[in-house]
Amino acid sequence: MLQKHRFWRFVELGIDPYITEYSFEVRESLAKIREKYAYLKSGEETQDRHSVAGRILGIRRHGKITFMVLDDGTAQIQLVFRYDVIGETLWNVVELLNVGDIIGVIGRPMKTLRGELSLLVENFKVLAITWRDYPEKWHGLADAEKRYRLRYLDLMLNKKVREAMVAMYRIEKAFRDFLDSKGFIEIHTPKLQPVYGGALARPFITKIHALNRDVYLSIAPETYLKRSIIANFFKVYEIAVCFRNEDIDAQHYPEFIQIEIYQAFADWNGMMKLVEEMVSHAIKTVYGDYKIDVERNNEKLVLDFTPPWKRVPLEEAIEFFGHVKVKGKSYEELIDIAKELDIKVQDPRKGKLLEKIFEKVAQPKIQQPTFITLFPRDVSPLARPFRENPEYAERFEIYIGGLEVGNGYSELNNPILQFYFFSKEEELRVKSREKFGEVEHHPMDKDYVRALEYGMPPTAGVGIGIYRLVMILHGLDSIKDAIPYTIVEQDEFETVAEQHPDILEYYTARLGLK
């Protein structure tokens, strides 16, 4: 580094970015100021003074007047620094400021001649500086690797991602408020479980040293939420982290958030009604309308969440959307159909074949919120058999924007059948291993069966993937964009303390740390 770091120039002006200021009294948010002073006419100034703080995200210097963009997390506003207003001492500091620095400002709302609502700065404090250069103003942070590795910059600068994060919080809050108004309570289920279950997926295995035993990270809260139903908590839910040790792609990530809801004395019809009511309520609360505009891959799409949503049985959906006849076909016939459709599937269950065919020919065509109903019983070990035909389960999945975002059913509350289905799952595992390799199955959970033996009322349940929902609503290409922080391998780099021994020396000496 030949150039003296600008840090030293702050010090020369009597400003140490970590020692001079320890706090700043913020009296107003930029969002409020924008709202309150929207009425100002171009060229108009007020005598009101406001105290705000945030990060500088843009600088335009014009000699003795400088414009900056300040972002306080609620909104952005233009700051106007005028030499004749702040004087020479502060002006010298203005000249040192970079994009990324954090300042506290006292200023008067005004509108510039070009009509930009601004704060005319009367005083300001440097609260922290950035040691690293920020991305280019026009393209921003675009490189995928850097976006995920330096996610705080991505979250700070990329509007689409940032909006999705805020929306996710609001959607979760709307779900909670809705369920609360209906008398539901949230129960936190264990993330470390002796038997994994509630879904068909490979689990993470970890160890509890205190007990010297292996445990599984929860793949779903389901069996514990249903234990809660048995505990006479008849309306429960959880917004739960689930861990599934599967591969990562645009629609899957090993840890994800799901809301699971269980309501006693209801069946799948009641649950579908609750879901469409709750989701459409959240959409309207967060976006202001049941219909929302989504832009994905430069294509515009209007999603209409107005209840009721369409309900289409699985086999009908295959025939209607995919134009493939599957009703009444045998296992062998379905294998042939799958082959013709270029679907690689190795599974002894007829239901699995139907699911695969559905995913290939029908799913991409289902854009509007839709319940696909009547899933095969053999792929639904926790669901109650369909009352009119036990080959099917009273199970539905929720599809929006061509993606599966949820799954629900009339819960199997018969402990005798539940034991039988679990046993069948174990058999399936053993049989399939010889013939097809490892097949996803639900492990035997006798402890859960015993809970059912104490009596579970008729109950309906559902799980909705929050990241997937947000991904669709905001037209994000990858589920990773909807997840605040995803995993990346460690990289090598030097810290500022390593690059600038003089500055390290300054601080250790200044604070007497030697």
Next chain:
RNA sequence: GGGCCCGUAGCUCAGCCAGGUAGAGCGGCGGGCUCUUAACCCGUAGACCAGCUAUGGGCGGAGGUCCCGGGUUCGAAUCCCGGCGGGCCCGCCA
């Protein structure tokens, strides 16, 4: 597990196919400009190490260098092989 693509300055990228002195824009630094908003205009350093003078920079020299390591070649950012990091698609899961 299989396939495809990418990695060059702080950022966004060109150069690679057809091997021959490492580039642009933005950002930085210096100068000009009191209503701009991707501000503009002029200049300049910067891809790693490091010597001598001196703390503002200047002067001169040797090597290195395009994610890393090999190879081919008189010569590699460029071609080949292997690795690392990242993305996308297929298979399995939501």
